[in-house]
Amino acid sequence: MTKTTSILKVAFRAMGRNKMRSLLTALGIIIGVACVVATIGIGEGARVQTEQQLQSLGTNFLMIHPGTVTSSGARSGWGSNSKLSEEDVAAIRAEVPTVSYVSASIRSVAQVVYGNQNWSTSIQGGEVDWPAIRSWNVAQGQFFTDQDNRAAAKVCVLGQTVATTLFGTEDPVGKTIRIKNIPFRVVGVLEPKGGSMMGQDQDDTVVAPYQTVRKKIMGTTAVGMIMAAVSTPELVDRAQEEITALLRQRHRINRAAGQEDDFMIRSQTEMLARAEEQSKTMAILLWSIAGVSLLVGGIGIMNIMLVSVTERTREIGVRMAIGAKGSDIRAQFLVEAVVLAIAGGVLGIALGVGIQEAVAKLAGWPVAVTTSSVSLAFVFSAVIGVTFGFYPALKASRLDPIEALRYE
């Protein structure tokens, strides 16, 4: 038996002697570590979830919204008076080479009817680049063509929800539905996409050619929004700058003269940043609970170690009498504190993973138990054991062997 194994053996024996006391002492650490593990895990799960949702929106994606307009000193809200035109779309396509796909877009809500079924849903108008920009392909049939768009053909593609609601098990491709009493031929059905970041069902939609929706359904000349996509994420910022410059030039906006943009570009990175901001608030809350709990847990360990040193004064005296140095005694009690803290840490990790799985299940998030969170929690508890175990261990090592042997 070496000194190390002996120290460990004594430490475990001391912990096992007062099981209830050890458990209660470790409770602070258990809760603290559980918080750390759950915080990191839930945060990570939420981040992965957000990323997936943004990814489902389409990769490397830019949205150009019409901006606020000032007329006679009164500023109207975003998109109140669209200054975006089909010429802008054409200009971006022709003059911004960084952009690989571009599509005018327009959106409305209408009642769609098939046979005796009817359903209120969102009608989106897009151009041929729409599936590429949204990374959203058709599952059955095909997407409409550029020809369909130019001719304002009455064709449409259904989202999964709409397809199921109107057609049930029937194959919708080739059938005719009525949107605002206008007959549209269904040419395809989109892949299922799932919920959006805001919790909306993205599959509850009908996509038709931009020109058709603009002229036949909305009867307007304004472009609702321009969607664009670049080939790699690194190009997003550059594309944003180039589009801004182009549109300012086209709309004759002089920033130097204090004129404001009449459009607004939002990129995916920007939305990602906003989502991260929100999860940060929650993380700060959980981290502070974890911090307080770990501090309280550490104080609990210090307290119980001081009690233990007093209880075992005689044992310390005996050990010193047979030749234990102060450093041997110090190591013994330090190891006991660390063993207690790590035992609490291990239980805390188990509890934290449990909490995280439960939350992930409730929120429908992907579970992300990272090795980094587990090892971080482990290191945390060891550090607490050393920090709060040091003073009691030092106290034990400084006992006078004569006094300690006489202690009753």
Add this chain to the structure above:
Amino acid sequence: MAASSAEPVIRIRDLTRVYRMGDSEVRALDGVTLDVAPGEFLAVMGPSGSGKSTFMNILGCLDRPTSGTYVLEGTDVSTLDRNERAGIRNDKIGFVFQSFNLLSRTSALENVELPLLYSRKHRLSDAGQLEKARGCLAKVGLAERWDHTPAQLSGGQQQRVAVARALVNDPAILLADEPTGNLDSRTSDEIMGIFQELNEEGKTVVLITHEHDIAEYARRVVAFRDGRIVSDDVVKERRSAKGTR
């Protein structure tokens, strides 16, 4: 005096120990001079307050004298610091206490092994340590009970484990502080028999006691009073332990 021609194992010159209590001073030891030769069996006697406990603490390197010198096996230990004294205790002194002082919930064998863990002298292998500890347990007649914890052993058996623990590092002296104080007379006789046996084999034994009949197991008796040695005699009618264990 039972002094022999050999170099003494304990050589004490003019030892004093003064405790300060507020403004007053208490001279617990007041100029003690003593030599103990290897292989002696010395009993230190005296009533409480005579300074024999203070003497034992210094002899056991648990405490330092205020003045005077104490040379143990050729090493002056009167000026060593805490850690150095811990090393000396481990290396050269085998303690046996009145209240046994075994570690509870720890097997007899592990108790005996304990000093080896703190040893810096001869680092034995695991197997070597076990063998050494088992040998010492066998010497006190407890080889078969190596896995018993103190709670499972009688008082006499616990004290034998304590003797085995004191022997495990081959100390220069066995220092027994009232080793029979918690035992009945028959068990006391057994324990004193073990000390006599070890002494026959050449071990130097120093026994601290206040009982005359226990002191009579020794070969030489030193009596303390008021911090001084008042008598130093050879035991004339030596008691020997009855029967074997």
